[in-house]
Amino acid sequence: MQKSLSERDQAVIWHPYTQMRTAPAPVGIVRGEGALLYDERGNSYLDATSSWWVNIHGHAHPYITEKLAEQAARLHHSIFAGYTHEPAVALAEKLLPVLPGRQARVFYSDNGSTAVEVALKMTIQYWQNKGIARKKILAFRNAYHGDTFGAMSVSARSVFTRAFDDYLFEVVFIDTPGEENIETLLAEVSSLAPEVAAFIFEPLVQGAGGMLMHSPELLDRLLALCRERGILLIADEIMTGFGRTGTNFAMEQVKTAPDMITLSKGLTGGTMAMGITTCTQEIYEAFLSDDKLKTLFHGHSFTANPLTCAVALASLELFLQPECRANRERINTLHRQFAVELAYHGDVDNIRTLGTILAFEVSTGEEDGYTNNLAGFLSRFFTERRIMLRPLGNTLYILPPYCISDEQLAAVYQSILDMLEEYGKQWR
Numbered sequence: 001m002q003k004s005l006s007e008r009d010q011a012v013i014w015h016p017y018t019q020m021r022t023a024p025a026p027v028g029i030v031r032g033e034g035a036l037l038y039d040e041r042g043n044s045y046l047d048a049t050s051s052w053w054v055n056i057h058g059h060a061h062p063y064i065t066e067k068l069a070e071q072a073a074r075l076h077h078s079i080f081a082g083y084t085h086e087p088a089v090a091l092a093e094k095l096l097p098v099l100p101g102r103q104a105r106v107f108y109s110d111n112g113s114t115a116v117e118v119a120l121k122m123t124i125q126y127w128q129n130k131g132i133a134r135k136k137i138l139a140f141r142n143a144y145h146g147d148t149f150g151a152m153s154v155s156a157r158s159v160f161t162r163a164f165d166d167y168l169f170e171v172v173f174i175d176t177p178g179e180e181n182i183e184t185l186l187a188e189v190s191s192l193a194p195e196v197a198a199f200i201f202e203p204l205v206q207g208a209g210g211m212l213m214h215s216p217e218l219l220d221r222l223l224a225l226c227r228e229r230g231i232l233l234i235a236d237e238i239m240t241g242f243g244r245t246g247t248n249f250a251m252e253q254v255k256t257a258p259d260m261i262t263l264s265k266g267l268t269g270g271t272m273a274m275g276i277t278t279c280t281q282e283i284y285e286a287f288l289s290d291d292k293l294k295t296l297f298h299g300h301s302f303t304a305n306p307l308t309c310a311v312a313l314a315s316l317e318l319f320l321q322p323e324c325r326a327n328r329e330r331i332n333t334l335h336r337q338f339a340v341e342l343a344y345h346g347d348v349d350n351i352r353t354l355g356t357i358l359a360f361e362v363s364t365g366e367e368d369g370y371t372n373n374l375a376g377f378l379s380r381f382f383t384e385r386r387i388m389l390r391p392l393g394n395t396l397y398i399l400p401p402y403c404i405s406d407e408q409l410a411a412v413y414q415s416i417l418d419m420l421e422e423y424g425k426q427w428r
Contacts, residue, residue, distance in 0.1 A: 004028060005040050027383065032059025035404040037388070045386045048412045050401050052390075053207065053239050055270030057318050058403035064271055064314045071310035080108070080303040087309030094316055096278065100235070100249050101257025104281040107296075108274070108304040112238040112264035113146030115275030116200070119234045119260045120150045121298055122279060123198040126232065129286045129294045136192065138199040138231070141173045144208035145200065145236055154200050156209065159370055172196070176206070177218035186225050193229035198259075200234040203250035204354065207239040210368065210395045211359035213352050216253040223256035232283075233258045238275075242266035242319055243328050244399065246355035259283055269315030270401075272308045327402040331356045334406065335398070338413045347420055359397035362423065369393045374423075381422065387415045 005028030014020060028040040035058055036044045037051075050056065057064065071087060078085055092106040107122075109115050120137070127134040139145070139154040146152070152161045153168040161168065172192060175181055189196075203219060206212040226233055235258035240250035244266070247253055251261070260283065263276040287296050302308075318324060335358040339351045342360060349361040364374050372393035382389040389396060389412070398412055 005030070024380070024383075034058040035401050035408055043386055045388050046404075046408055046411060047388045048398050048400050048404075049388055049390055050266075050399055051270055051388070052265075053244070053399055054265045054268075055401045056242055056266040057269045057315060057324075058401045059270070061269060061271075061318070063318060064269055064311050067314035068271070068307060068311050071307050075306045077302065077305055077307070081299060085304070085306050085309075087306045087313060088304040091309045091313045091316070094313060095276070098248060098316075098320070099261055099278060100251035101259075101261075102280050103261060103278040105279050105284045107277045107279070107298075108300075108309075109277065110300050110302060111146075111273050111275045112262065113148040113151040113275075114300065115238065115262040115264055115277045116145045116151040116154070116234075116236065117148055118275070118277040118298055119200065119262050119279075120154065120198075122260060122277065122283060122296065123232050123234065125294075125296060126283055126286045127197050129289070134195060134197040134230075136196045137169075137171050138189065138192070138196055138226075139171050139173055140176050140201055140206065142176070142206050142209035142212055143173070143200075143202060144206065145202075146238075160208075176212065176214040177222050178214065179218070182218050182221060185222060189222065189225055189231075190229060193226075193231055196226075196229075196231045198232040198234050199223075199226050200236060202236045203240055204245050204253065205240055205250070205357060208392065210370075210392050211352070211357060211397045213354055216250075220254040220256055223254060227256050232260070234260045234262065236262045238262055238264045243324070243402070244355050244357060246328070246332060248319075266319075267315070268308060268312045269318065271311040271315065272305075274305075274308045274312055324402055328356055330406070331400065331402065331404065331409065334409050341413075342416075345417075345420055347423060356402065357397060357399050359395060362394045362396060362420070364394050366394070368395065377423070377426070378419065381419050382415060385415050385418070387412055389415075 006025045009026055029037045030040050031038050035047050037047055038044050096103050107118050109118050137154055142156050144155045152164060154171050157165055175185060177185055204216060223233055235251050237249050241263050251258055260279045268274050287294055332355055335353045339353050342348050342351050347363045349363050351360040361368050362374055364372060366372050370393040374394040375391050378391040
């Protein structure tokens, strides 16, 4: 008898963020269309989290598929040191003008973590090239910037980093700004400023930290102080970019412009892996020298892969269409309406919405967080109902592709209400 895709997987695959001894068998996905993914038995699954926040236009989008096929017929890959190609140049030309601030240069890499690594290396070497001793990095508590070592270093010490904490470089972690702490926070950063090279932050939403949200006005006060004191600003828009917070990029909601921006996830519409780090002309010029040691010695074999650049360009074209903005506004409206309904439920805490994100905690009596024991129940419940919602512990969130229909969103909302009813029976 022929084995299923799921059975074959279990013999050879090691999945991310998964305790393989106790995890249920994975669902074998064979194709996608719009907001739906289909398993090997023909069952459909409603992708309510955009497959880890990457798929903004829907699965197997025909325009992206067309542009990928066109590029595949011309050029699959070419070394990007000493050579260039049309998709990479065209993508940079179209992307830079729509980014916040005065972004002037694009550096290509492979994913979100590597985009962060590039930004950190740019920051550290920028000050070295200028002969100025600034070495400390600031980051927010509860931050998550990726799983490579530099990215882990500027992320919160947590279950994601625990086995590697002794290997990570020292970072100064500060609280996210709130009305109750903003003055203390400004004083703390001001005292540290002469030694600080850069501040890396997720603007407005800390995704993996639990969809934690902070005020753009208070964030701007913090960023303005950093700018005044010469601290470089790295905006990690890997999750928040490409419309997730309501504006095209979260940094459009603050006045202080970043020096660097990191991008991935929605960059290619969830089609292929890519990372981008952009910077201002001032950052770039600090590396221009007759001294070869001032070169940024960083790269990847698949830097600026033409296929990936082509799909990113296609995704950007779709993103800038009025229809895409209208869909994002529609999702935000529906989220806000559902949030009102959720507020009447006794087992729900801290309901919050921003752009196309809706998040809340299911009350458990335990500490909120990734290791909360409710996660297993939530995952099983939604998988059985073929709704793709992946909780962060007891934090549940919806972050759908922009093509999701009103009826599909209504089905997601109803599944959450059904879950809360079942939770009341089983856990209360």
